Amino acid sequence: MERLNTILIGIADAVLWCRDAVVSLAVMVGHALDAIAEPVLSPLVAFVNPILTSIVDGVFAALAPLPVWCGLTLFSVLAGLLSLGVFRLCSNQVAISRALDDIKANLLALKLYKDELRVTFRCQYRIAGAIARLQWHMFRPVAVMLLPMLPLLGQLGVRYQWRPLHPGEQTQIDMIVDESAEGQGLGGLQVTLEADPAVTVETPAVPGDGKLVWRIHADRTGRHVLKFHVGDAIVEKELVVSDGFARVSPTRAKTDWTTQLLQPVEPALPETGSVRSIHIDYPSVDSWVYGSDYWIVHLFVVSMLVALVFRPIFGVRF
Amino acid sequence: MTESDDITIARRHRAVAGPRLLLAIAFVVLTLPTDAQAYIGPGAGFAVGTTLFAFFVAFFSGLAAIFLWPFRWMVRAIRGRRALAKARVERVVILGLDGMEPSLAERFMAEGKLPNLSRLARQGCYKKLGTTLPPLSPVAWSTFSTGCNPGKHNIFDFLTRDKRSYMPVLSSVKITGATRSVKIGPYRIPLGKPDIRMLRRGKPFWNVLGEHGIFSNIIRVPITFPPEPFRGTLLSAMCVPDLRGTQGTFTFYTTRSETDDDLISGETIRVKRDGPVIRSNLIGPDNSISEKPGPMTCAFHMTLGANGSATLKVSGDTHELTEGTYSPWVRVAFKAAPGIKVRGICQFLLLRKHPEVELYVTPIQIDPDSPAMPIAHPSVFSTYLSKSRGLYATLGLAEDTWALNAKLLGDDDFLHQCNQADDEREDMFFDGLEKVKRGLCVCVFDGMDRIQHMFWRYMDADHPAHDGQATTQRRDAIETLYRNMDVLVGKTMRECDDDSVLMVISDHGFNTFRRGVDLNRWLEKNGYLTLKPGGHGKKYLAGVDWSRTKAYAIGLAGIWLNIKGRESQGVVDPSEAAALRQELAEQLTGLRDDEKDCLAVSKAYNAHATYRGPYRQESPDIIVGYNNGYRISWEAAIGQPTEQVFHDNNKAWSGDHCIDPKLVPGVLFCSRKIKDERPRLMDLGATVLDLFGVAVPPNMDGRPLAVADAGAPEPAAAISESSTQAVVTS
Structure with missing residues (x-):
């Protein structure tokens, strides 16, 4: 029995090791692709972000009288319909249908010929093959779908993942500086946060772990701009203080197209400056329907339901 | 620590x-x-x-x-039912080739054209197989599956008659709608399912096997609709209706103004051309949940393109059509009410675009993916086949002989249908062989029956419909068919090891059908049937004066007496019925066709003296055994009396088997030696039970054939002289 357990644990460890290896490989490939895509995508994202933000702002302004979840639901519905459109245009429906039919046929065969072990194993083998084919044929539409979905996720994230500071609330601001500046010693770099009537700076910049940390206290509602003096340069960061629903921008960073996609509100920090990123620790949104992380579930479930309902109309299978 | x-x-x-x-x-x-x-x-x-x-x-x-x-x-x-505990074999495979004619098989084997069947005969045996009275597929396959004579399984013909209205009705199945319903607005929602009742009695031998734990895979054996539960999988065949509930109604769309509207099993719909576009509707089943009577429809439009092509839009999908080429199976949906659709499948064939547009649409068949009626056991089996091998014909008689008879389809179009149906079935059959290594596999191929029915005229120079200008392809269509089936047998043999017994059988043979006999005219001429004034030419016996009619004919098998208390307007006293049967049988036996100087009827059988069993009373009173070249006329089959007894058969349907069963035995090839010299179709079920070590139920009429065990010495001769004697099983 102990020997069996050892074998089972070994198998489990091997599975986990394989998973880690796959993830590591994916990360490596991702970095390599990033390096190639960065020069092209960064300017493109920088161009698209303000336009998209304005459009989404307009939509949310129009939906302002409605409950907060309505905007999320609307965009979830649009995401579902968009996905169907992409599938219709980009997928090999014949091959996908064939793979789905093979899966269903072999699942039915498992039921019909359940007494035949030989048939059971053969069906499992065929199901595995059909699943592999299905995943292969899904790759193209799913890859195409990334293009509209990532900016949309960015836009929804800055509205539903975090909420603005309420007047009277405290939070922390982190500034990460480049390694070159860090190498010179943070103490040598003059960094100050300019006084603003909207906030009270409770602690001065505290250095540590390659970053500077401030604690602030929100005093006045509104969309404010904090100014950081870094040596001779001034770096700005938006701060939102509000009692209601509003988009926020937790992070402003140097050019990196993926960060830019997911933090689309503010322009990237100048490439030549010493500051790599500034992060405001906004509180999470507290709601089971549209709050932090739950909004992704909401988006996913609603868009899937919409896709399911409208699938026959679009004439697609997946 | x-x-x-x-x-x-x-x-x-x-x-x-x-x-x-x-x-x-x-x-x-x-x-x-x-x-x-x-x-x-x-x-x-x-x-x-x-x-x-x-x-x-x-x-x-x-x-x-x-x-x-x-x-x-x-x-x-x-439970004492350990499968195969007493079995002499692991698997029995029965390949049914509907209508394989022994004389043709023997001729082609002698000419070396059927190497696999010859090998099978050498390895095991080949014998003629006694068929049923009458030798009709529904009767014969019912006898095969139950091991009983028709008096016990209640199937005597494709059709029987309604005793009240004298109208022909299907003999094997009765479908009635749900009895209770609830009215919601303009709809009447049925409470419960329609009642689909099989009229064939008796227990198929695969049910008996199932009771002993033995699995069976039964593909398209006739008269298995609706499917009965048992241990195994089954796809129904002959008598599965189309979506409209008929045995197959094709539709012919045309821009021609002059067309034959009087089609049998078909419908002509005239359409108008709007530039390159033609719009019309597919006709579906009656909308049983709507207050408004009438069939459901499914709109389609076809845009004619260049070079013989057209684009068809139907049920939200677009399909490209090419002149002279069948479309693949197309899914169509008929909307019964919001959210309720009835789904079917059909094929389109653009026959021609110029000078007039002609579009043929096959009967709209039950979609095997989401069947509107049960066509398989378990019900998901039809879905499994559809998902694993693609859509397939589900109609009982999938090959449209009526459209060829009406000359709307050409020979090649019809051959395509037959070959396609056989290809679909071959796929299913080999899937079953792959899945079931221990148990029973049965599959019936209909193509052989249909092609012989429609192409016999090319083999028979004396046939009234013989076309002297026929191409070699058409003349050789039947030979090619036998060769194709031989290849199928070869493939099947490769799938069968020493623990499997392979039987290749046919339910009956085939013969030419040159002349039709109008039994109603003969009865009229001999004083047994009286017509009302102007009664000639009226279908479904509408012209008969029942008060002065003792006997009448409808269906393919024979003659019914108009008995008091049985028929609604009966005149024959039941006490006189036996004598009248005897009298009619004697008078009909030996009936001659003076115009051709030929014997037309070999023997007329008194059915009540021939059959045994509780349903003997349901049979026609006289079963007519025609001589070679004769059969009941087309008119008599639908109860339409004419003014002459004998008619030339000018239709494409030129071969038949509804004659004296002694003249059309089937075939039995077996991979093992069989000692019996006169095997009968009804013996096969009992033989399979015996091979699996299962006791034969006492009510079965068939008896186990003596099949040798594996490794027994080969027979000296493949085709014995004694096997040329046909046997009637009833």
Whole structure:
């Protein structure tokens, strides 16, 4: 029995090791692709972000009288319909249908010929093959779908993942500086946060772990701009203080197209400056329907339901 | 740390090892797709969802199969039904070739054109197989499946008559709508399912096998609709209706103004051309839930293009049509009410575009993916076949002989239908052979019957419909068919090992059909039937004066007496019926066709003296055994009296088998030696039971044939002289 357990644990460890290896490989490939895509995508994202933000702002302004979840639901519905459109245009429906039919046929065969072990194993083998084919044929539409979905996720994230500071609330601001500046010693770099009537700076910049940390206290509602003096340069960061629903921008960073996609509100920090990123620790949104992380579930479930309902109309299978 | 601590830790370690493994697997499976689901959206979600579902079902059903198999085995053993415990074989495979004619098979074998059948005959045996009275497919295959004479299974013909209205009705199945319904607005929603009742009695031998734990795979054996539950899988065949509830109604769309509207099993719809576009409707079943009577329709429009092409839009899908080429199976949906659709499948054939547009649409058949009526057992079996091999014909008589008879389809168009149906079936058959290695596999191929019916005229120079200008392809169509079936037999033989017994059988043979006999005219001429004034030419016996009619004919098999108390307007006293039967049988036996100086009727059988069993009274009173070249006329079959007894058969339907059963025995090839010299179709069920070591039920008329065990010496001659004697089973 102990020997069996050892074998089972070994198998489990091997599975986990394989998973880690796959993830590591994916990360490596991702970095390599990033390096190639960065020069092209960064300017493109920088161009698209303000336009998209304005459009989404307009939509949310129009939906302002409605409950907060309505905007999320609307965009979830649009995401579902968009996905169907992409599938219709980009997928090999014949091959996908064939793979789905093979899966269903072999699942039915498992039921019909359940007494035949030989048939059971053969069906499992065929199901595995059909699943592999299905995943292969899904790759193209799913890859195409990334293009509209990532900016949309960015836009929804800055509205539903975090909420603005309420007047009277405290939070922390982190500034990460480049390694070159860090190498010179943070103490040598003059960094100050300019006084603003909207906030009270409770602690001065505290250095540590390659970053500077401030604690602030929100005093006045509104969309404010904090100014950081870094040596001779001034770096700005938006701060939102509000009692209601509003988009926020937790992070402003140097050019990196993926960060830019997911933090689309503010322009990237100048490439030549010493500051790599500034992060405001906004509180999470507290709601089971549209709050932090739950909004992704909401988006996913609603868009899937919409896709399911409208699938026959679009004439697609997946 | 003490020793006891070590032991405790080791125990805990063992205790958590199993759950850890499951958790690890679940973690890997569940966590990998989560990011993709969230960041890529619903498409990926469905992909992963499908994958996960399939993975889990496959994984856990595999586990269940492994763990439950010993329990299942034990349960069967305890019940004394351990499958195959007394079996002499692992598997029996029966390949039914509907209508294979022994004389043709022997001729082609002698000419070396059927090498696989010859090899099978050498390896085991070849014999003629006694068929049924009458030798009709529904009768014969019912006898095959039940092992009983028709008096016990109640199938005597395709049709029987309604005793009240004298109208022809299907003999094997009765479909009635749900009896209760609830009215909601303009709709009447039925409470319950329609009642679909099989009229064939008796128990198929695969049901008996199932009771002993033996699995069967039954594909398209006639008269299996609606499917009965048993241990195995079954796809129904002959008598499965189309979506309209008929035995196959094709539709012919044309811009021609002059057309034949009087089609049998077909409908002509005139359409108008709007530039290159033609708009019309497919005709579906009656809308049983709407207050408004009438059939449901499904709109389509066809845009004619260049070079013989056209684009068809129907039920939301677009299909490209090419002149002279069948479309693949097309799914169509008829809307019964909001959210309620009846689904079917059909094929389109653009016959010609110039000078007039002609479009043929096959009968709209039950969609096997979501069947409107039960066509398989278990019900998901039809879906399984559809998912694994694609859509397929579900109609009982899938090959449209009526459209060829009406000359709307050409020979090649018809051949395509037959070959396609056989190809679909071959796929299913070999799938069954792959899945069922222990048990029974039966599959019936109809193409042989249909092609011989329609192409015999090219082989028979004396046939009234013989076309002297026929191409070689058409003249050789039947020979090609036999060769194709021989290839199929060869493939089947390769799938059968020494533990399998392969039988290749036909339910009856075939012969030419040159002249039709109008039995109603003969009865009229001899004073047994009286017509009302102007009664000639009226269908379904509408012109008969029942008050002065003792006997009448409808259907293919024979003659009915108009008996008091049985028929609604009966005049024959039941006490006189036996004598009248005898009198009619004697008068009809030896009936001659003076114009051709030929014997037309070999023997007329007094059915009540021939059959045994509780349903003997339901049979026609006289079964007519025609001579070679004769059969009941087309008119008499539909109860339409004419003014002459004998008619030339000018139709494409030129071969037949509804004659004296002694003249059209079937064939039996077996991979093992069979000692009996006169095997009968009804013996095969009992033989299979015997091979599997299952006792033959006492009510079966068939008796087990003496099949040699594997490795027994080969017979000296493949075709014995004595086997040329045909036997009638009834």
